[in-house]
Amino acid sequence: MSFRDEVQVGSKDPSGFGVHRLRFVYFGLIGLFIAQSGLTYTTGTEVPKESALLSEQARRGEALYREFNCTACHQFYGLGGYMGPDLTNVISTEGKGPVYAKAFILHGSGRMPALGVRDEQADDLVAFLEAVAATGTYPVRNMDLTAWGTYREMHTDEE
Amino acid sequence: MKSEWTPAKGFVVAGLVALLCGALFGVIGSWQHVIPGVVDAIPFVKSRPLHVSLVIAWIFLTAVGGVYHYLPKIVGAPLHSTRLAWLHLAIFIGTGMAIMASYFMGRFGGREYWEFPPVLGIPIAASWLLFIYNFFLTANKHKGPWPAYLWMWATGIVFFLITFAEANLYLFPHFTGNMVRELTVQWKAYGALTGSWNMLVYGTAMVVMERASGNTAIARSKTAFLLFGLGFTNLLFGWAHHIYPVPSALWIRVLAYAISMTEWIILARMIQQWRSTLEEGKQGQGSMTGRFLFASEIWVFLNLGLALLISVPAINLFTHGTHITVAHAMGSTIGINTTILFASVFFISGASITKNLRMGFWLFNGSLLLFWLCLVGAGMVKGYYTVLSDLHFQVIMERIRPFIVGFAISGVGLFVGLSMLVWDGIQALLNLPNSLEDLAAHHAIDTELPRSPASVNGRAVHQGSSTTARP
Numbered sequence: 036m037s038f039r040d041e042v043q044v045g046s047k048d049p050s051g052f053g054v055h056r057l058r059f060v061y062f063g064l065i066g067l068f069i070a071q072s073g074l075t076y077t078t079g080t081e082v083p084k085e086s087a088l089l090s091e092q093a094r095r096g097e098a099l100y101r102e103f104n105c106t107a108c109h110q111f112y113g114l115g116g117y118m119g120p121d122l123t124n125v126i127s128t129e130g131k132g133p134v135y136a137k138a139f140i141l142h143g144s145g146r147m148p149a150l151g152v153r154d155e156q157a158d159d160l161v162a163f164l165e166a167v168a169a170t171g172t173y174p175v176r177n178m179d180l181t182a183w184g185t186y187r188e189m190h191t192d193e194e
Numbered sequence: 195m196k197s198e199w200t201p202a203k204g205f206v207v208a209g210l211v212a213l214l215c216g217a218l219f220g221v222i223g224s225w226q227h228v229i230p231g232v233v234d235a236i237p238f239v240k241s242r243p244l245h246v247s248l249v250i251a252w253i254f255l256t257a258v259g260g261v262y263h264y265l266p267k268i269v270g271a272p273l274h275s276t277r278l279a280w281l282h283l284a285i286f287i288g289t290g291m292a293i294m295a296s297y298f299m300g301r302f303g304g305r306e307y308w309e310f311p312p313v314l315g316i317p318i319a320a321s322w323l324l325f326i327y328n329f330f331l332t333a334n335k336h337k338g339p340w341p342a343y344l345w346m347w348a349t350g351i352v353f354f355l356i357t358f359a360e361a362n363l364y365l366f367p368h369f370t371g372n373m374v375r376e377l378t379v380q381w382k383a384y385g386a387l388t389g390s391w392n393m394l395v396y397g398t399a400m401v402v403m404e405r406a407s408g409n410t411a412i413a414r415s416k417t418a419f420l421l422f423g424l425g426f427t428n429l430l431f432g433w434a435h436h437i438y439p440v441p442s443a444l445w446i447r448v449l450a451y452a453i454s455m456t457e458w459i460i461l462a463r464m465i466q467q468w469r470s471t472l473e474e475g476k477q478g479q480g481s482m483t484g485r486f487l488f489a490s491e492i493w494v495f496l497n498l499g500l501a502l503l504i505s506v507p508a509i510n511l512f513t514h515g516t517h518i519t520v521a522h523a524m525g526s527t528i529g530i531n532t533t534i535l536f537a538s539v540f541f542i543s544g545a546s547i548t549k550n551l552r553m554g555f556w557l558f559n560g561s562l563l564l565f566w567l568c569l570v571g572a573g574m575v576k577g578y579y580t581v582l583s584d585l586h587f588q589v590i591m592e593r594i595r596p597f598i599v600g601f602a603i604s605g606v607g608l609f610v611g612l613s614m615l616v617w618d619g620i621q622a623l624l625n626l627p628n629s630l631e632d633l634a635a636h637h638a639i640d641t642e643l644p645r646s647p648a649s650v651n652g653r654a655v656h657q658g659s660s661t662t663a664r665p
Contacts, residue, residue: 052416052419054339057419060423061345061426064426064427064430065430067430067431068430068431071430071431071449072360072382074443075378075379075382075442075446076363076368076369076375076379078443079378079442079443079445079446080372080374080375080378080379080442080443081372081374081375082372082373082374082375082441083441087372087373087374088371088372089370089371089372089373094370094371097370100304101302101303101304101305102302102304103239103302103304104239104243104302104304104309105304106304106305106306106309107238107239107242107243107309108238108239110515111373111377112377112437112439112440112515113439113514113515113516113519114306114377114381114436114437114440114515115306116242117227117517117520118226118227118238119587120587121515121587145230145588146230148237148239166373167373170373170374170441171374171440171441173439173515174439174511174514174515174580174581175439175511175581176581180508181508184451184506184507184508184509185448185451185507185508186507186508186511
């Protein structure tokens, strides 16, 4: 592919686009960005079930998650640090669950330090992890790929 | 010749110091992956944010310093207010110190990339408003249509503030009550945020190329504006390739996929022009600026190729959440942004090539290549076992250990190389003459650029991509 450069140095608009046309495209894109942002903040990010919304207790847990900077080591949906495991489904994975998660929070293990939180704060963190687990599944293991380079269920793991 | 402090010089020197400190914490953090408990006084939960914030500070400080330095020369008039620029620097450094102190004290905001308490975002935003005011009142003195780099800088400056504000929307219950929304909006902001700092850095690259070559046509060509438009579109709409697995609406991710794929145009153009790029690279070997600009071309190629591959959802399925993402992030911030900013630093300082700089350059690039390859290798192994096996996390981490050791060792080489470059960079800046007469005697920085004929190859504008620096 090649571009044709039409440069006339010294002319009023050497790019050849026209300043007004350039501004129209630029601000048009910004208008679309605002519309996209509005949709993303609302309908684009609704959760399918009530349990995925954070309760008061889960919100306290989320605040603790931030306070202890857990994201330095852990991930949700593969987003975060790399020292520890992804926690998206730590509550819903077979063999793990609330008791398992609470034990780690209270006592630590290996590289994970004990957070030094009270028992009810550990419950808040577990409530938060429960709400996260209710939002979906990660990692995605549905290998149903399409010719377009996508996978049919881009965020579910339904067998 | 006398050497005086200017806001631009202050920003760049502060940026170099931030880079060195950030790299040091990066080395500590990488070895904490290999030897748990090493440097116990600064645990990983602190070393990571110290590393990330300082490296981001390096990018912003040096890019902003470049804008303050070049803008008056471009518009042919002094900065609207030098005092405001000093105030901007003072607030930036003061806030930076407060952020470092908060990390050392274990006070976190706990957000990826902005891990400091959110109240410290207020002075950053306030100082940025001063920057916006100063930039536009100075840039408006430019006669005639703006070249592409002024558009890039203006876009980067305004969108930094927008995305910085957006990254703090989590403070409102509408966003925190729903983790899908919280994660989506968070990474929407970060995607555009890196796009905005890329606009500042790539605009600087274009200015340095223009001023080093004397060819004013490049930044005024149709190609430059087309590629700026492509980068801008990706900044606005390409962010969701970070969050394919997050269960937001499908249209969000499909739109990002489509937009991201437009950057094949940039890669195709680079391949088409590789011969002239090599030729110009040979010609640029006589200066550190030329060497770094050539190195940035290679890093753009590698990272853009990687970015395009991991933006395909079927491939992203395996690479997401693995060290390939880190390779991409570090390859972009170090390989592309840092090499361009070093080109700018050495152009501003006029440092001539020394043995120390030559060694630093090769150690930096060689170590970075090994560093990058180790991360890609670790990511491939981790992605394979995460998706296709039921192995426990710790078992997978054990399998990637050789790559992580290689990553940590090459990180030390990277730090040593950076130290050599930073040392000479600061030395040269501190000896930088200040008056225009002194500058002319010191090296050939032109205040009135020659008007060259319209022979444009458009090489300078490859860096319009936004995909090339995701967080």
